[in-house]
Amino acid sequence: MTSPNTASAIGLVGFDGDDTLWKSEDYYRRAEQDFESILGHYIDLHDAGTARHLLKVERRNLAVFGYGAKGMTLSMIEAAIELTGERISARHLHEIVEIGRRTLQHPVEVIDGVREAVAAIAARWPVVLITKGDLFHQEQKIERSGLRDLFPRIEIVSEKDPQTYARVLAEFDLPAERFVMVGNSLRSDIEPVLALGSWGVHTPYAVTWAHEAEHGVAADEPRLRLADTAWQWPQVVAAIEAGTA
Amino acid sequence: MTSPNTASAIGLVGFDGDDTLWKSEDYYRRAEQDFESILGHYIDLHDAGTARHLLKVERRNLAVFGYGAKGMTLSMIEAAIELTGERISARHLHEIVEIGRRTLQHPVEVIDGVREAVAAIAARWPVVLITKGDLFHQEQKIERSGLRDLFPRIEIVSEKDPQTYARVLAEFDLPAERFVMVGNSLRSDIEPVLALGSWGVHTPYAVTWAHEAEHGVAADEPRLRLADTAWQWPQVVAAIEAGTA
Structure with a gap:
């Protein structure tokens, strides 16, 4: 259970908010x-x-x-x-x-298994919440979710494109291949990080906004992993690290 | 013109955006x-x-x-x-x-003297832009202002209260008395930083939103300085540092 501090080990795990950590759509x-x-x-x-x-x-x-x-x-x-x-x-x-x-003003309902999975991952790797939308509304949702204590760093961004993720990685001084992003949207959470050379863990949500359903991610992307539920996240991230170490 | 690196010297100068750097109201x-x-x-x-x-x-x-x-x-x-x-x-x-x-979509017009003043201050002290409002709109305004290159760090916040400024200072690992905030709003830019023990440089704008006009700042606050125009900012910040050093 120790984290090998080599150049290839995972150095940061990012999580999307809406429909990844809590219900929104x-x-x-x-x-x-x-x-x-x-x-x-x-x-x-x-x-x-x-x-x-x-x-x-x-x-x-x-x-x-x-x-x-x-x-x-x-x-x-x-x-x-x-x-x-x-x-x-x-x-x-x-x-x-x-x-x-x-x-x-909708209530914020955390998705099953999320708290346990994020806590387990945060015990081994640095974590960051990277969420898109209204600053004011997102801050309110983070507070209401009760997950704030798990995230020392929160990035609320206006667009989730490769440039945005590259800026976050630069702030953490981290090469792209040491970053894993977990999210429900292939378009916003997975495609841009794969383009940078990072890893994507995709956990689909029951409903997807039509705008987010359009993407260019192939099912056999070598750096893409599928996790059906949040409960699998710690194991999937550990397997990525084991494969790269 | 050297910056004394003592505990009491100014360690960070913050600037408000709307009606301080560019016209908005x-x-x-x-x-x-x-x-x-x-x-x-x-x-x-x-x-x-x-x-x-x-x-x-x-x-x-x-x-x-x-x-x-x-x-x-x-x-x-x-x-x-x-x-x-x-x-x-x-x-x-x-x-x-x-x-x-x-x-x-309004055009972003930088206020007279701002570019020169911020550049002069940035040459001597670290600077940060701390602006309030819609993330998306503020990012667009920063781009359109042409001032982005002067600010390595930008904080877009949902509310300008003492907690928000305290969080920013914690991220910079800076004691409050080494921080100077420059802005047009006594309510949002000056009152909360004075409450923390920081310095405020007030440059009034021609028009003020009624909501921002309400404040509890006394004219004789010891850490408050008045600058009629942006041109005076470098000199005012230097005088604060000279007084504290």
């Missing part, structure tokens, strides 16, 4: 359902492709509003106005603002 | 004017106390939406619906979303 899905039931007063949801239009507006707005519940709410308001041809009432738009407020 | 004021001219179609702005109601809704929403242009936009939408008794049209609410988009 469920609340966004519920928000989408509430949104659609408001729109149902004005348009036929079965033939309008509402979800598709919403995703289109969301993506157009990502460059301006960024990720997170506030950007989503502004996108929903804009999509509702467009989709109803400006017929939607102020009262219903106010209900959409309320959807945003509820999403920002 | 002007764009929020313009947004408020555009908002009021939309509301003017529905209510008499002279007797309704619109700005007061907006500030009330903004403060109520700060705890949920946090600071920044996205939270402001959601607050404006909510205030407009409340102030008009739900009479506002979807088209006008869409215009309010556009106000938010414009505010997020």
Whole structure:
């Protein structure tokens, strides 16, 4: 159980937050359902492709509003106005603002096995939480999750691309091959770290936002490992280290 | 011009971003004017106390939406619906979303003397940018300002209170009395650092958000210095160091 301090040993394990450590996407899905039931007063949801239009507006707005519940709410308001041809009432738009407020205040439910797995890994390797989205909302979720004590370092980033991970590794003064990232999103957590030469541990979540479902990760990537649940994380990271040492 | 490396010498100079390094409040004021001219179609702005109601809704929403242009936009939408008794049209609410988009995309104009002053200070002392608001929007503003090269470290925080500054000082492993913070807001940049025992350099900006205008800083605080313009910053910081060395 000792950590060999050689050049090739693992030097840092990163964890994603939303849908890796705690549930998140469920609340966004519920928000989408509430949104659609408001729109149902004005348009036929079965033939309008509402979800598709919403995703289109969301993506157009990502460059301006960024990720997170506030950007989503502004996108929903804009999509509702467009989709109803400006017929939607102020009262219903106010209900959409309320959807945003509820999403920002949702309870934070830590996923089964996460606390034990992160604690076991933190006992052997340095760990960091690398999470994307609204600074304010992410900080609130970290507090509410009760996991703050496990993470001496937290990085809240606006985009999870290779440059962002490279900057984090530079701050830790660590070569890419000694870094392992654990997350649910192939697009945000795995693909960019594989591109740098780091390791990715993928633990899929039950639901995935359509925007995150698009990725270019091959199933046979040599530095990609699959863990069905958080309970397997310590063992998977140990096996990566054993293979590189 | 050498920096004495004694325990009492200044070890870090922090700079606020909005309205200290670059103009910001002007764009929020313009947004408020555009908002009021939309509301003017529905209510008499002279007797309704619109700005007061907006500030009330903004403060109520700060705890949920946090600071920044996205939270402001959601607050404006909510205030407009409340102030008009739900009479506002979807088209006008869409215009309010556009106000938010414009505010997020405003050009970043660096304040006169800032670049020269920060460069002069960075040549003698370590510097850090400590800025509040939307992560995504603040990162965009730092890039657009052209000042990124002057700041090896950037801290984007969700609230500027004594705990936040204490955390930053802990990361730099620095006692409070060796830290100087430069900013336009007595409430956010000066009061919390004086409470820790650090130094504050106050450079007022022409306009101040009503929320930031409330503070508990006495004019004769021994660790408070006033600098009318950025041009004076290097000299003021040098004088603080000369007095403490």
